[in-house]
Amino acid sequence: MTDTTKSFVNTVELGRAIRRKREELSLSLRDVADETSVSASTLSRIENGTGKPDADNIARLMNWLDMPMERVMGAHREDGDDSAKAVVYFPHEATPDIVEAHLRADRNLSPETAKALSELFRVAYTQFSVPGSDTRGRNKRK
């Protein structure tokens, strides 16, 4: 199930980002629909992570979010030495979810900071993540 070689488009992340920004701006689904030319129904499905959005719609929404494509369409394959791709090994084993949980659990942490850092971590992680699987101690040497 956690086959990273198959699922390239992180629709869940996209959906959450959209909902977050939309609620932040107090916009309705139809408002965003008007702005992005993505129908409200499709928008709802995307926010709820149902199905896989069309490429055009993804692009439109990424544009609306002002979010880099790599954030959602990050593809890391485990093929050989492509030294061009930077790989970072994070201190301790940590996944975005774990970090986010940590930050969220830290009640003394200001919400903005927690959010920003969580988002930051996710960006960096999805970009640099070790090709192996999740929290396993297997880090691939280059």
Added chain:
Amino acid sequence: MTDTTKSFVNTVELGRAIRRKREELSLSLRDVADETSVSASTLSRIENGTGKPDADNIARLMNWLDMPMERVMGAHREDGDDSAKAVVYFPHEATPDIVEAHLRADRNLSPETAKALSELFRVAYTQFSVPGSDTRGRNKRK
């Protein structure tokens, strides 16, 4: 204004890039199909610019091309340069120093977390940094 009605996915550019690299490597469609998990038929259609590929397939092929998503999705600029490097634009204006200052100022934040996150941010930032946000100038300039 935000004429999002335009097609964001430049399939023609993608198709040409694939064909170019494929022929450069003297690979058959089925070879690339094996490498990318994209069927040869779909690959042929993409190379010929027929239809609009699935988001997953686009991501797989971008990965195979080692080409940034912006090249195909969103505002694409005409440029003969093939410099393909992953670029991440962090949300909001944030430099490692600013973030570190924030973390340091947040006294309620556990020191280890603060340190780890600060370090993490610096690593990610220096890796991905978009020094001038040079060529794009689309927005989010700094």
Added chain:
DNA sequence: CCGCTCTGTTTCATACGTGAAACAGTGTAC
């Protein structure tokens, strides 16, 4: 209470992208 207007969600028919397989060439060997 009854409309009215907003919200997000969910049918529903349609459109289309998909991969397997069939097809059409093109060499190359025997």
Added chain:
DNA sequence: GTACACTGTTTCACGTATGAAACAGAGCGG
């Protein structure tokens, strides 16, 4: 010749993403 192994292209049944419209609910004014 005619087999065989390739190539790229296209057909075909199927799955599914899509937007319009219908739906369910909340809030509000009359």
